[in-house]
Amino acid sequence: MVTEFKSFWQQLNDLKKRAIDLNSRFSQSAQKLQNDGTPLPETLVEELAAYRRDFDRLRVEIQEFTAPQVAQLSVVTLEDLERLLLKTEVAKIRAWHHSIDLGCGVITPGGGQTFSPRSEQRIGLPENLAGMTVLDVGAWDGFYSFASEKRGAKRVLATDSFVWQSPMFGKGGFELARTVLNSQVEDMEIDVLELSPEKVGVFDLVLFLGVLYHMRHPLLALDRVFSVTGKQLILETHVDMLDCQRPALAFYPRAELNNDATNWFGPNALAVQGMLESAGFRDIKIVNTSPVSGASARMVFHAWR
Numbered sequence: 001m002v003t004e005f006k007s008f009w010q011q012l013n014d015l016k017k018r019a020i021d022l023n024s025r026f027s028q029s030a031q032k033l034q035n036d037g038t039p040l041p042e043t044l045v046e047e048l049a050a051y052r053r054d055f056d057r058l059r060v061e062i063q064e065f066t067a068p069q070v071a072q073l074s075v076v077t078l079e080d081l082e083r084l085l086l087k088t089e090v091a092k093i094r095a096w097h098h099s100i101d102l103g104c105g106v107i108t109p110g111g112g113q114t115f116s117p118r119s120e121q122r123i124g125l126p127e128n129l130a131g132m133t134v135l136d137v138g139a140w141d142g143f144y145s146f147a148s149e150k151r152g153a154k155r156v157l158a159t160d161s162f163v164w165q166s167p168m169f170g171k172g173g174f175e176l177a178r179t180v181l182n183s184q185v186e187d188m189e190i191d192v193l194e195l196s197p198e199k200v201g202v203f204d205l206v207l208f209l210g211v212l213y214h215m216r217h218p219l220l221a222l223d224r225v226f227s228v229t230g231k232q233l234i235l236e237t238h239v240d241m242l243d244c245q246r247p248a249l250a251f252y253p254r255a256e257l258n259n260d261a262t263n264w265f266g267p268n269a270l271a272v273q274g275m276l277e278s279a280g281f282r283d284i285k286i287v288n289t290s291p292v293s294g295a296s297a298r299m300v301f302h303a304w305r
């Protein structure tokens with residue numbers, strides 16, 4: 001199925017290039033016809049007819065391939081066809097975490113509520129990442145990896161383990177978005193605790209977003225993250241015990257947080273700062289806090305090596 005999608009996607013892109021080229025040559029010839037009566041070149045007329053035939057053939061093939069619930073969409077233009085194909089592929093992914101704009105009005109239905117540019121602003125992702133290397137730890141569908149690439153990062157590595165290896169979730173969303181966005185983001189399936197300069201290298205900027213509270217060994221995880229950070233870390237996390245004036249972590253031995261047994265700890269801000277310091281980070285700043293509910297919230301920290 002993935003191979004079939006990639007082949008259709010490639011054919012659509014080839015058709016798009018032909019359409020642009022034909023359109024520009026047709027405009028020039030039409031201008032000549034208007035100016036001095038030069039007739040449209042016969043080869044161009046033939047090319048236009050061939051293009052129409054290829055478009056119709058691809059439309060029939062894609063309509064046969066697509067899910068019945070979207071196959072009924074009317075297809076007049078290349079963009080309609082692109083939308084039809086994208087909607088079918090997006091619907092095949094069982095659970096999207098990120099809302100990613102794939103173009104043609106198709107936005108993946110992410111439960112994680114990531115929307116550009118609000119989400120990048122919330123974590124304080126630098127506007128200009130030109131020439132920088134970025135490591136996105138726990139990338140899931142890759143929203144922040146693609147955002148980093150868009151901001152000019154020269155190399156982005158997306159890593160994950162739990163979701164990408166899970167039969168319930170998988171890596172399909174990341175792979176589909178990467179193909180559609182024509183992205184060069186690299187990927188590696190690796191656990192946070194396995195990160196090391198030898199295995200992944202060292203990156204100017206490391207994103208560790210929404211992962212800390214999933215760690216059974218949060219200090220060890222931050223040690224591993226520090227080892228691969230060249231300059232800056234952006235850490236986003238659930239925080240708890242904000243009513244406690246000392247560094248403290250709430251422990252969720254079962255599924256106390258969001259009914260999710262993969263959540264282990266809710267540190268307060270003082271604890272996150274202390275843990276980052278203990279791992280070796282300095283110049284630690286809180287750059288964003290969501291509205292506090294009870295004693296918990298979400299916070300974003302920036303830290304430097």
Ligand SMILES: C[S@@+](CC[C@H](N)C(=O)[O-])C[C@H]1O[C@@H](n2cnc3c(N)ncnc32)[C@H](O)[C@@H]1O
Binds near residue numbers: 159
């Ligand atoms: C809440 S999601 C956050 C996704 C994304 N970073 C974001 O902020 O939108 C947590 C991610 O961390 C990943 N994760 C959890 N435990 C992990 C581990 N031990 N090693 C690598 N990734 C892990 C999950 O697979 C999931 O993709």
